[in-house]
Amino acid sequence: MKYLEEFRDPELARRLLDDIRATVTRPWALMEVCGGQTHTIIRHGIDQLLPEGVELIHGPGCPVCVTPLEVIDKALEIASRPGVIFCSFGDMLRVPGTDRDLFRVRGEGGDVRVVYSPLDALRIAQQNPDREVVFFGIGFETTAPPNAMTVYQARKLGIRNFSLLVSHVRVPPAIEAIMTSPDCRVQGFLAAGHVCSVMGVDEYPELAERHRVPIVVTGFEPLDILEGIRRTVRQLERGEHTVENAYQRAVRPEGNPAAKAMLADVFEVTDRAWRGIGVIPQSGWRLSPRYRDQDAEHRFQVSGITTVEPAECRSGEVLQGLLKPNQCEAFGTTCTPRNPLGATMVSSEGACAAYYLYRRLGLPAAPPPARSLPVVPLEASPVA
Amino acid sequence: MPDTTTTVPAPAAPDFANWSCPLPLRDHPRVVMGHGGGGAMSAELVEHVFAPAFGGPLLASLGDSAALTLGGARLAFSTDSFVVRPLFFPGGSIGDLAVNGTVNDLAMSGARPAYLSCAFILEEGVEMSLVARVAQALGEAARRAGVEVVTGDTKVVEAGHGDGIYLNTAGIGLIPAGVDIRAQRAAPGDVVIVSGDIGVHGVAVMSVREGLEFGVRIESDCAALGGLVEAMLAVTPDLHVLRDPTRGGLGAALNEIAVAAGVGVLVQERAVPVPDEVANACAVLGLDPMYVANEGKLVAFVPREHAEAVLAAMRAHPLGARAAVIGECVADHPGMVVARTGLGGTRVVDLPIGEQLPRIC
Numbered sequence: 087m088k089y090l091e092e093f094r095d096p097e098l099a100r101r102l103l104d105d106i107r108a109t110v111t112r113p114w115a116l117m118e119v120c121g122g123q124t125h126t127i128i129r130h131g132i133d134q135l136l137p138e139g140v141e142l143i144h145g146p147g148c149p150v151c152v153t154p155l156e157v158i159d160k161a162l163e164i165a166s167r168p169g170v171i172f173c174s175f176g177d178m179l180r181v182p183g184t185d186r187d188l189f190r191v192r193g194e195g196g197d198v199r200v201v202y203s204p205l206d207a208l209r210i211a212q213q214n215p216d217r218e219v220v221f222f223g224i225g226f227e228t229t230a231p232p233n234a235m236t237v238y239q240a241r242k243l244g245i246r247n248f249s250l251l252v253s254h255v256r257v258p259p260a261i262e263a264i265m266t267s268p269d270c271r272v273q274g275f276l277a278a279g280h281v282c283s284v285m286g287v288d289e290y291p292e293l294a295e296r297h298r299v300p301i302v303v304t305g306f307e308p309l310d311i312l313e314g315i316r317r318t319v320r321q322l323e324r325g326e327h328t329v330e331n332a333y334q335r336a337v338r339p340e341g342n343p344a345a346k347a348m349l350a351d352v353f354e355v356t357d358r359a360w361r362g363i364g365v366i367p368q369s370g371w372r373l374s375p376r377y378r379d380q381d382a383e384h385r386f387q388v389s390g391i392t393t394v395e396p397a398e399c400r401s402g403e404v405l406q407g408l409l410k411p412n413q414c415e416a417f418g419t420t421c422t423p424r425n426p427l428g429a430t431m432v433s434s435e436g437a438c439a440a441y442y443l444y445r446r447l448g449l450p451a452a453p454p455p456a457r458s459l460p461v462v463p464l465e466a467s468p469v470a
Numbered sequence: 471m472p473d474t475t476t477t478v479p480a481p482a483a484p485d486f487a488n489w490s491c492p493l494p495l496r497d498h499p500r501v502v503m504g505h506g507g508g509g510a511m512s513a514e515l516v517e518h519v520f521a522p523a524f525g526g527p528l529l530a531s532l533g534d535s536a537a538l539t540l541g542g543a544r545l546a547f548s549t550d551s552f553v554v555r556p557l558f559f560p561g562g563s564i565g566d567l568a569v570n571g572t573v574n575d576l577a578m579s580g581a582r583p584a585y586l587s588c589a590f591i592l593e594e595g596v597e598m599s600l601v602a603r604v605a606q607a608l609g610e611a612a613r614r615a616g617v618e619v620v621t622g623d624t625k626v627v628e629a630g631h632g633d634g635i636y637l638n639t640a641g642i643g644l645i646p647a648g649v650d651i652r653a654q655r656a657a658p659g660d661v662v663i664v665s666g667d668i669g670v671h672g673v674a675v676m677s678v679r680e681g682l683e684f685g686v687r688i689e690s691d692c693a694a695l696g697g698l699v700e701a702m703l704a705v706t707p708d709l710h711v712l713r714d715p716t717r718g719g720l721g722a723a724l725n726e727i728a729v730a731a732g733v734g735v736l737v738q739e740r741a742v743p744v745p746d747e748v749a750n751a752c753a754v755l756g757l758d759p760m761y762v763a764n765e766g767k768l769v770a771f772v773p774r775e776h777a778e779a780v781l782a783a784m785r786a787h788p789l790g791a792r793a794a795v796i797g798e799c800v801a802d803h804p805g806m807v808v809a810r811t812g813l814g815g816t817r818v819v820d821l822p823i824g825e826q827l828p829r830i831c
Contacts, residue, residue, distance in 0.1 A: 133815075134815040190500070190502065192502065443818065
């Protein structure tokens with residue numbers, strides 16, 4: 087099987103880069119929405135190979151990074167309770183809450199388990215009827231359907247000791263918020279292919295039209311990214327702003343109807359806080375009233391959470407594309423994957439982690455840009 | 471080479487009350503899984519707790535095995551514990567690992583492995599037939615590796631206090647005259663060679679442990695490397711470094727060598743042999759093959775003038791058939807491993823912190 091190799095071919099990459107160079111006549115700033123794309127860009131050095139005028143701005147699409155501190159603290163509180171088995175995807179375990187992380191809860195005796203599928207958590211619930219099993223349901227449209235499925239299945243199978251701690255978020259409102267931010271420099275988007283494989287592309291044409299911004303649905307391998315950049319730049323040079331699907335091997339225009347139906351059955355759209363950014367209206371999902379008794383927040387009545395974000399952490403600006411990770415004074419000094427100030431430094435899709443892991447060589451911490459970059463109060467943004 | 475009969479001065483006890491940044495153990499008042507992951511956290515535990523407590527000049531090099539002089543003989547001495555789940559996996563078992571792990575640690579100092587000890591820690595309630603199967607596998611692996619198990623121990627812990635069967639092995643072997651292989655000898659100009667495909671063992675174990683199926687059966691490459699090392703030494707005794715990249719994978723092994731020798735390592739990413747099955751499984755799980763565990767592979771730093779002959783000798787051996795030059799040792803960026811990416815960019819290959827974690831999506 088040569089599937090991956092085909093999308094990492096150096097000769098094809100060179101041709102795409104040549105094409106991009108031949109197309110670009112002036113500077114452009116593009117945002118890759120997804121943290122997985124950010125890691126591909128940095129890991130393969132794509133940003134080093136682009137013509138100087140093409141700048142990649144890293145977007146807010148790291149599910150771990152944007153999960154609010156309050157929800158993480160709730161997870162830590164629930165996971166610490168006796169009788170609870172707390173299940174999560176692996177990369178949430180090292181994300182810092184206010185004063186500890188899930189690894190530390192486990193070290194202190196909490197039953198915290200890494201699962202590879204949310205349905206594994208359901209199986210654990212079946213095997214442990216005398217324990218409360220909670221799954222940490224975070225992420226974008228990509229992970230929301232399988233997590234919804236667990237709740238649906240639990241109901242169907244009569245499994246009463248299973249609940250979901252939900253903090254799901256949606257991409258289109260985030261794009262809307264970024265475009266309406268006063269400091270926005272983004273001129274084109276590489277939309278997240280995985281998200282579109284679930285939701286299709288219907289949500290994007292209106293955004294592209296309203297903000298006159300090209301949106302190209304892009305995959306995650308190096309050639310996917312280069313093709314996405316090539317198409318976005320071509321549109322910008324021509325003064326176009328349409329939605330293109332450059333990830334047709336995974337994304338159908340209508341998305342995945344079964345997954346969408348599952349989302350519609352189990353979840354309802356709600357306002358959501360994004361860590362480091364603030365509340366974005368209509369940007370998340372919560373369990374619909376029909377499934378409220380399987381909502382871990384409801385079941386465990388977690389209250390009295392006081393969150394404290396490290397004052398020096400500027401991950402909110404990184405997530406909005408206002409600041410490159412190495413422009414933060416704490417980058418690589420007081421903030422490392424070892425002792426992260428924020429989730430962007432610890433998540434496997436975090437932009438700060440990508441810079442720290444792959445780009446320390448010849449990349450001293452740069453001084454912050456001269457212009458002031460306050461965290462934009464997105465709550466006040468006129469989001470549709 | 472110091473003699474073990476030398477009186478070792480009492481080490482300075484670690485001052486737990488006054489640990490300060492950058493001693494990161496202070497951030498972990500309790501042990502977490504990452505402390506056993508073979509990455510930075512493991513190294514810090516050894517550096518800040520074990521090494522100060524044990525002291526001793528022979529421990530200072532912190533290699534896979536200790537090189538000792540005893541009664542005129544040069545010995546390599548090593549120990550390892552095995553807590554793998556499941557006990558049997560495609561291509562091997564905990565018994566094979568317990569032999570090969572220690573044999574390979576000895577072989578990485580150029581020693582000819584000779585004798586092993588073996589300790590079983592059994593959990594109350596484990597089926598006797600399972601214990602017998604593991605013992606059988608261990609015995610067969612020892613015979614294949616040409617070593618003899620000469621002493622052992624058995625302990626039983628209460629039900630719920632173990633994970634079925636844990637094993638510990640220790641081993642000794644003879645280091646031939648003229649051989650001095652250790653991480654500190656890596657030097658700019660050395661050619662970096664791996665003995666074959668990386669990431670195979672880790673993905674094979676994950677495929678059964680987590681119930682993951684990748685559409686292709688992946689078998690562990692677990693093997694004893696004493697014979698391969700002998701074939702390499704037959705070309706030249708002047709191998710600088712050998713390391714079996716087990717926990718933490720190739721990335722951790724290269725970082726440890728770069729730090730120990732104060733040199734840089736430049737890896738050509740496309741030259742690193744990664745089977746498609748491993749690459750695909752890692753892509754699904756969000757893991758980097760560079761950090762996935764291996765059990766039948768070694769990485770060698772060889773003086774440039776001997777590299778071609780050593781590579782040929784490796785390829786002539788069944789366990790080195792897919793050996794490949796993956797990079798070189800450089801004077802730039804000391805202590806750091808840098809990869810030239812397939813597309814022509816560069817990236818740092820960092821020491822993993824703890825265990826690799828499968829990503830969310």
